[in-house]
Amino acid sequence: MQPTVIEQLTVQMLCEIYKKLGINDSFDPDLVSSAVASNDLWVLDWAYDIRDEHSHNPHHVTAVVDTLDMYSFLQDSFERLSPAEQAIVEGQVPRASSQIQFRGYDGNNEHDHRRAVRYLVNDLDRFESMKDVATLNSHSPVVEMYARMYGVFEPIRAGLINRLMTPLEIVSVLQAATHPNNRP
Known part of the structure; x- marks a missing residue:
């Protein structure tokens, strides 16, 4: 309503x-x-916790929550890899250590997503590890890229109970960032 x-x-x-x-x-x-x-x-x-019978999370809010969850796992998992395991990831995905960082949303085209991140992180105290990057402007549209990455991450996420991501799982999610038309 x-x-x-x-x-x-x-x-x-x-x-x-x-x-x-x-x-x-x-x-x-x-x-x-x-x-x-x-x-x-x-x-x-x-x-x-004010809900009416017709309330639901808008699609962009669900997408933002999924994206922040994915990046939380990517960062935590990569940071806890051994140097040899990090080298495996870097060998498959150039600049992987920078790609595991949440980039924000486009300030010109993704206003709803940017506001949702700000509310979730700064006002609702969710995803506190993202405080430093919550207001970043990616300066280019990223919603589709995040959706591709999440499509690969979602089945992995179901198995991430009491464990972090493996190097190959990290690689597969990061590789999905590249549009299929631009892959070798």
């Missing part, structure tokens, strides 16, 4: 009153105001 303009205005005004009176309880008026203004009502579901 999308709030009407009048409902949005009412919430914004209540947030201003909330701040002016200095009310400090479980609601953050800045977060509520920002989520309503940007029409990111899913944030309220995540922050306050």
Whole structure:
């Protein structure tokens, strides 16, 4: 359910009153105001477990969560590899150590994704290991690339219980970043 303009205005005004009176309880008026203004009502579901019968995560939010989860595993797994195992990955994927770093989303074309990362990491305290890269601008569209990578990662993810990724699993996910038309 999308709030009407009048409902949005009412919430914004209540947030201003909330701040002016200095009310400090479980609601953050800045977060509520920002989520309503940007029409990111899913944030309220995540922050306050406020669900209506029609609420669901928008597709871009699910994609961002999947991408951040994937990059968390890529980074943690690569960092814990032995030098010899890292060399295997680097031998198969040039500059692998830089490619395991989340690049952000395109500031010109992927606004919803960028906002979702900011909310998840900075406001909702999810994926805290991504704090330093949450607001990065990739300067080119990356949603399709991340989707290709996640398509390879998803079946691997199902088996990542009490273990990290192997060198070959890391290689397969990183290689998916290259568009199929550009592969040798």
